[in-house]
Amino acid sequence: MIRRRRREDPVPQEHHDLTHVTPGTVGTPATGGGSALVARAGRSNRTVWVMAIIAVLCLALGLLAGRLVKSPAQIAAESAPPEAGPITIAVERQELSSDVVVRGDALYDGAVSVTVETADLGGPAVVTGAVPQVGDTVEPGSVLLEVTGRPVIALPGELPVYRSLRAGVSGPDVTQLQEALGSLDLDAGNSGTYDAATAAAVAELFTRAGYPAPEADEAARDELAMAQESVTAAEQSLAAAESDLRQAQSGPADSERLSLQGAVNSAQRDLDEARACWAAPAEQSTDPETGQTLTLERSCPRVADLEDAVRIAVAARDEALAAPDVSAQQEMRDAAATALAEARSALEEARLGVLTPLPAGEVAYLADLPRRVDEVAVSRGSAVSGEVLRVSGVTLQIVASVSESDFDLIQEGATATLSTGDLELPATVVQLSRDGSGILPQESGSGSDSGDGFEEFDDGFGGGSSVPTGPTVVLHPDDLTEDQRSQLAGSNVRVTIPVSSTAGEVLTVPVAALTAGPGGESRIEVMRDGAQAPELVEVTTGLAADGYVEVASSVSPLQEGDLVVVGVGGSGDDGDSSQEDDGVQDADGSGR
CATH class of the missing domain: 2.40.30.170 (Efflux pump adaptor protein, beta barrel domain)
Structure with missing residues (x-):
C-alpha cells in the first residue's frame, strides 16, 4: 500500500535547494533533483490558466442566459398589440382597364385527313413524285402528291370523292366540281351535269397543274369511230333517197310534154277543120245530060271521131303531166333521214364519251382551303393505303x-x-x-x-x-x-x-377605401396633413378594375398623393390588415 505524503511533511533538503546560482549562470540546475521540481512548477501554472478560462466562459453563459430567459410578465408585456391606428394608401393617377382574362x-383550325381513291387504277398505287413537307400550304388547284405518274389535285369542297366523273353524269358531286372550278376562274357551267364545258374546264385545270388531261378509255374511242362511220353511211343513204324522190317528182321530160301537147293541138285542128267542112255550103253542079242542078256529096271527116281523138289526146297529155305518186320515194327518204338523225345523236354521245373525264383518284376535296400540311404518311416510292396526309x-x-x-x-x-x-x-x-x-x-x-x-x-x-x-x-x-x-x-x-x-389617367383609390353612406352614397376617409382624424369625403365612382376604383368627382378636393384610409392596423387582428408595400403608408407618413 502506497502512502501519500502529507502537505505538511517536510521536504527533503535536496528539494529545497533547487538551484545553485553562480556568477555567469542563470537557472543552471545545481543537481539532478532540481530539474524535476521545475517541470512540476510548469504544470501548476497551466492548471491556473485553464481554471481562469473556464470561469470566464461560465460568466459569459450566465449573462447570455439572463438575456434569453424572460419572466411571464415580461413576455406578456412584449406580446401585447400596439395601439390601433389607420392604414393609409396614397391616391394614384392611373389608367384603369377592366379585362376578361382566360x-x-x-x-x-379544322384538322382533317386526306385519302386517295385507288380502286380505278387497276394496279399498285405508288407515290412517284415529290411529297409535300410538314408546314407546306395546300392551295386550291395545287397538287397534293403524284400517284403512278398522275396528280392528286386539291379542290375546295366538303363532299368526298365517291366516283369518277365523265360526260353525261349529274348529281351533287358534279355541282360541287363546277363550283370548285368556278372559284378558280374556270368556266365549267352550272348545269349540274358533266357536259362539254365542264370537261373543258377540267382539262384546263390539269394543264395549269402541269399534267396532261385525263383521257377516255379505248372502248369509248372505238365507239366514237363507229358512230362517225354510221353517220357517213346514213348521210349517203339519205342522199340517194332524196335523189329518187326528186326524180319521181319531176314528171316527163320537156320533149315529152311538148309532144303530148302537140298531139292535142293536132287533134283539135283536125276537129276544127272537120267542123268547118261540114259547115260550108254544099257544092252543086249541072247534069249535062239533063241540065238539072245536082248537089255534090261532101267528103268531110266525121266530127264525132275527131272529137274523140281530141279527148284522147287531152287525156294522154293530162295523165302524163299530172303529179306522179311519189309516196314510196318519200317513205324511203323519211327513213333515211331518221337513220341519219339517230346516227348523229349516237355520234354526239360518243363524242361526249371521249371528253376529258375526272378520275376519282386524281382529285381530293378539302373544306376551307388553303390549308397547312401537319403530317405526311407516305414517301416517294411507297404504296398508297389509307391516309396519305393530314392537314389543317x-x-x-x-x-x-x-x-x-x-x-x-x-x-x-x-x-x-x-x-x-x-x-x-x-x-x-x-x-x-x-x-x-x-x-x-x-x-x-x-x-x-x-x-x-x-x-x-x-x-x-x-x-x-x-x-x-x-x-x-x-x-x-x-x-x-x-x-x-x-x-x-x-x-x-x-x-x-x-x-x-377610362381612356386615360384618372384619380384612383383602392376599392377597400370605399364605404357606403346612409343613403347609399360612396365615401372615403382622407387623412389630411397634420390632422388627428381622417376626413369623410363623399365621392362619385367610375370604373373599377384590379382592386382600384376611379374617383370621378368628390365633394371635397382630392388630388394625387392624398392619403386614404384602407384599414386599421396594430389591433392584433390577423385578418385583412396586411397590405402591399407599394405606396402604402401609416398615418404618420412612415412606411410600414
Whole structure:
C-alpha cells in the first residue's frame, strides 16, 4: 500500500535547494533533483490558466442566459398589440382597364385527313413524285402528291370523292366540281351535269397543274369511230333517197310534154277543120245530060271521131303531166333521214364519251382551303393505303372558353393580348359562339365529347386539345413571324381582353377605401396633413378594375398623393390588415 505524503511533511533538503546560482549562470540546475521540481512548477501554472478560462466562459453563459430567459410578465408585456391606428394608401393617377382574362389553346383550325381513291387504277398505287413537307400550304388547284405518274389535285369542297366523273353524269358531286372550278376562274357551267364545258374546264385545270388531261378509255374511242362511220353511211343513204324522190317528182321530160301537147293541138285542128267542112255550103253542079242542078256529096271527116281523138289526146297529155305518186320515194327518204338523225345523236354521245373525264383518284376535296400540311404518311416510292396526309387550316387561332357573364362583355373585333412565356402578342376577336358551334370545323368522327363541356379534338400537332363546347371566343393573332408562329402553335396561352377603360389617367383609390353612406352614397376617409382624424369625403365612382376604383368627382378636393384610409392596423387582428408595400403608408407618413 502506497502512502501519500502529507502537505505538511517536510521536504527533503535536496528539494529545497533547487538551484545553485553562480556568477555567469542563470537557472543552471545545481543537481539532478532540481530539474524535476521545475517541470512540476510548469504544470501548476497551466492548471491556473485553464481554471481562469473556464470561469470566464461560465460568466459569459450566465449573462447570455439572463438575456434569453424572460419572466411571464415580461413576455406578456412584449406580446401585447400596439395601439390601433389607420392604414393609409396614397391616391394614384392611373389608367384603369377592366379585362376578361382566360386561358386559350393555340390551334390550327379544322384538322382533317386526306385519302386517295385507288380502286380505278387497276394496279399498285405508288407515290412517284415529290411529297409535300410538314408546314407546306395546300392551295386550291395545287397538287397534293403524284400517284403512278398522275396528280392528286386539291379542290375546295366538303363532299368526298365517291366516283369518277365523265360526260353525261349529274348529281351533287358534279355541282360541287363546277363550283370548285368556278372559284378558280374556270368556266365549267352550272348545269349540274358533266357536259362539254365542264370537261373543258377540267382539262384546263390539269394543264395549269402541269399534267396532261385525263383521257377516255379505248372502248369509248372505238365507239366514237363507229358512230362517225354510221353517220357517213346514213348521210349517203339519205342522199340517194332524196335523189329518187326528186326524180319521181319531176314528171316527163320537156320533149315529152311538148309532144303530148302537140298531139292535142293536132287533134283539135283536125276537129276544127272537120267542123268547118261540114259547115260550108254544099257544092252543086249541072247534069249535062239533063241540065238539072245536082248537089255534090261532101267528103268531110266525121266530127264525132275527131272529137274523140281530141279527148284522147287531152287525156294522154293530162295523165302524163299530172303529179306522179311519189309516196314510196318519200317513205324511203323519211327513213333515211331518221337513220341519219339517230346516227348523229349516237355520234354526239360518243363524242361526249371521249371528253376529258375526272378520275376519282386524281382529285381530293378539302373544306376551307388553303390549308397547312401537319403530317405526311407516305414517301416517294411507297404504296398508297389509307391516309396519305393530314392537314389543317393555315390560320392559327386561339380558342378560349369563357363564362356566360364574360361572354356578354366581349364583342367581335375587340383587341386582346396573348401571353405565353416571354412572348406577348396582340390579337383580335374574330368569332363568338355561345354554345361552341361553328368552332374548328372537323371531319366526322375526329372528336369525342368528354362530358365536361369540352370536346377532345386533334390539334394538328399529333396530340389532342380540349375544344370548348360552351361560350367560346376565337381570336386571331396579328402579324406573326415564323418564330412567333412556331412558339405559339400548340401552346396554352393567357388571353387578356379589355372590355372597358377610362381612356386615360384618372384619380384612383383602392376599392377597400370605399364605404357606403346612409343613403347609399360612396365615401372615403382622407387623412389630411397634420390632422388627428381622417376626413369623410363623399365621392362619385367610375370604373373599377384590379382592386382600384376611379374617383370621378368628390365633394371635397382630392388630388394625387392624398392619403386614404384602407384599414386599421396594430389591433392584433390577423385578418385583412396586411397590405402591399407599394405606396402604402401609416398615418404618420412612415412606411410600414
